[in-house]
Amino acid sequence: xxxxxxxxxxxxxxxxxxxxxxxxxxxxxxxxxxxxxxxxxxxxxxxxxxxxxxxxxxxxxxxxxxxxxxxxxxxxxxxxxxxxxxxxxxxxxxxxxxxxxxxxxxxx
Amino acid sequence: xxxxxxxxxxxxxxxxxxxxxxxxxxxxxxxxxxxxxxxxxxxxxxxxxxxxxxxxxxxxxxxxxxxxxxxxxxxxxxxxxxxxxxxxxxxxxxxxxxxxxxxxxxxxxxxxx
Numbered sequence: 173x174x175x176x177x178x179x180x181x182x183x184x185x186x187x188x189x190x191x192x193x194x195x196x197x198x199x200x201x202x203x204x205x206x207x208x209x210x211x212x213x214x215x216x217x218x219x220x221x222x223x224x225x226x227x228x229x230x231x232x233x234x235x236x237x238x239x240x241x242x243x244x245x246x247x248x249x250x251x252x253x254x255x256x257x258x259x260x261x262x263x264x265x266x267x268x269x270x271x272x273x274x275x276x277x278x279x280x
Numbered sequence: 281x282x283x284x285x286x287x288x289x290x291x292x293x294x295x296x297x298x299x300x301x302x303x304x305x306x307x308x309x310x311x312x313x314x315x316x317x318x319x320x321x322x323x324x325x326x327x328x329x330x331x332x333x334x335x336x337x338x339x340x341x342x343x344x345x346x347x348x349x350x351x352x353x354x355x356x357x358x359x360x361x362x363x364x365x366x367x368x369x370x371x372x373x374x375x376x377x378x379x380x381x382x383x384x385x386x387x388x389x390x391x392x393x
Binding site: 204206208210213214215216217218219220221259265266267268269270271272 | 284313315317322323324325328335336369371373378379381382383384385386387
């Protein structure tokens with residue numbers, strides 16, 4: 173699976189959009205981009221995934237660049253409960269390996 | 281919403297003892313996984329299981345570890361002789377197919393003393 177690079181930490185104001193970037197410049201054509209988050213020491217929670225097209229669900233939107241070398245997870249209206257570590261994983265349906273992720277802190 | 285259930289939530293065991301961590305994946309899911317997370321560290325892959333056999337395992341998953349799906353609903357992780365460094369949160373996960381995300385359980389905190 174391709175290596176992904178994410179900022180170590182980010183802050184966001186409550187009610188504003190949180191935009192979390194991820195670089196995956198060596199991603200191959202059959203690798204999906206997956207996003208998970210982990211709130212405190214709970215089990216990771218699946219958010220969204222995509223291959224080429226932008227995706228949206230009730231939790232978030234995923235924007236993948238046309239060359240697929242990077243993506244952005246968007247939480248449209250961040251709340252305090254969105255404070256978590258967010259993981260971006262590029263995987264070709266193999267087993268997923270988690271990196272260090274981005275620690276997002278939503279501030280009042 | 282369907283859940284992955286893990287029991288117990290917390291287990292304390294003496295070094296050298298065997299432990300079995302239990303998981304009930306979502307009923308129609310086909311792929312099963314164990315991960316662990318040592319306090320303050322990354323979530324680490326241990327093993328994947330499909331069609332009643334191990335698909336892949338990490339270097340952490342040595343001969344002290346084994347997995348089983350004994351009855352079509354439970355998925356267990358056994359550690360034969362626990363070491364202090366096995367202390368961690370252990371997460372079970374399952375997914376319907378390879379084009380889907382994982383659903384994780386809430387974990388078992390294993391403390392080896």
